[in-house]
Amino acid sequence: MPEISVIMGVYIPGEDTQELQASIRSVQEQTFTDWEFLICDDGSSPMVQETLDRLALEDPRIRICRGGGACALPQKLNLCLANAKGTYIARMDGDDRSAPQRFQKQRDFLESHPEAAFVGCDVTVFYQDRVVGERLFPQAPTPMDFRFNMPFVHPTLMFRREALLAVRGYSQSKWVVLCEDYDLLLRLYAKGYLGYNLKEKLFFYQVGPQDDLKRRFPHRINESVTRFFRFRQLGMLPKALPYVIKPLAVGLLPRPLLRRLKEERNGWKSS
Numbered sequence: 230m231p232e233i234s235v236i237m238g239v240y241i242p243g244e245d246t247q248e249l250q251a252s253i254r255s256v257q258e259q260t261f262t263d264w265e266f267l268i269c270d271d272g273s274s275p276m277v278q279e280t281l282d283r284l285a286l287e288d289p290r291i292r293i294c295r296g297g298g299a300c301a302l303p304q305k306l307n308l309c310l311a312n313a314k315g316t317y318i319a320r321m322d323g324d325d326r327s328a329p330q331r332f333q334k335q336r337d338f339l340e341s342h343p344e345a346a347f348v349g350c351d352v353t354v355f356y357q358d359r360v361v362g363e364r365l366f367p368q369a370p371t372p373m374d375f376r377f378n379m380p381f382v383h384p385t386l387m388f389r390r391e392a393l394l395a396v397r398g399y400s401q402s403k404w405v406v407l408c409e410d411y412d413l414l415l416r417l418y419a420k421g422y423l424g425y426n427l428k429e430k431l432f433f434y435q436v437g438p439q440d441d442l443k444r445r446f447p448h449r450i451n452e453s454v455t456r457f458f459r460f461r462q463l464g465m466l467p468k469a470l471p472y473v474i475k476p477l478a479v480g481l482l483p484r485p486l487l488r489r490l491k492e493e494r495n496g497w498k499s500s
Contacts, residue, residue, distance in 0.1 A: 234315030238305030346422035
């Protein structure tokens, strides 16, 4: 039984697999080696599918999950979770990379801090193999830290398996599309679970000039709905109401201004 199960959802319609292979390689190069890697792919190009199948043949710790019509990311992650065997569940995305000691340090933290249900870390921000900034987070976030922005980066997280199962994994509701990570973590806090961040940059998080185009206004409505119900569950209303409507207000900003604000947040400029 592996101690860590790594879960990843993949959808790559194109033929370029370089970023995906670099992401998988960063898991294979971990100093902590007692892991399995579950990758749920649905709808990717034949080239991507062939690459995943080849990597799974070369490394038996890699398991490809297909079938069941798992199209959205929460469905893919829940399918991986249902097949995972590890004590700890580590997230990973197909365009990011983990530093070699990430698993070892996060696993050791959870082993020595029984009060922690999950742990993330600070990140180095990169774009096309060029470091463009960093993101630093509170060491012990509280629900109040979720009011303006989420105080974690989702793919940096390692969870205790029992904590994820206690909240039934990721919500597949239409109201949490593109904010499933925000919803999950607030549900964990509402259940009394606590999360922490290691104050080390153990993760390379990729950003791009088109990131702002992925979140359209209906997705911002989803985030406001999620914020309302989770903030109410945590007893944060009515004081947190301005933060409930914050996604809607941001969505009304002109695209050039929104992009500039995001570039300043990430510490980089697009060409």
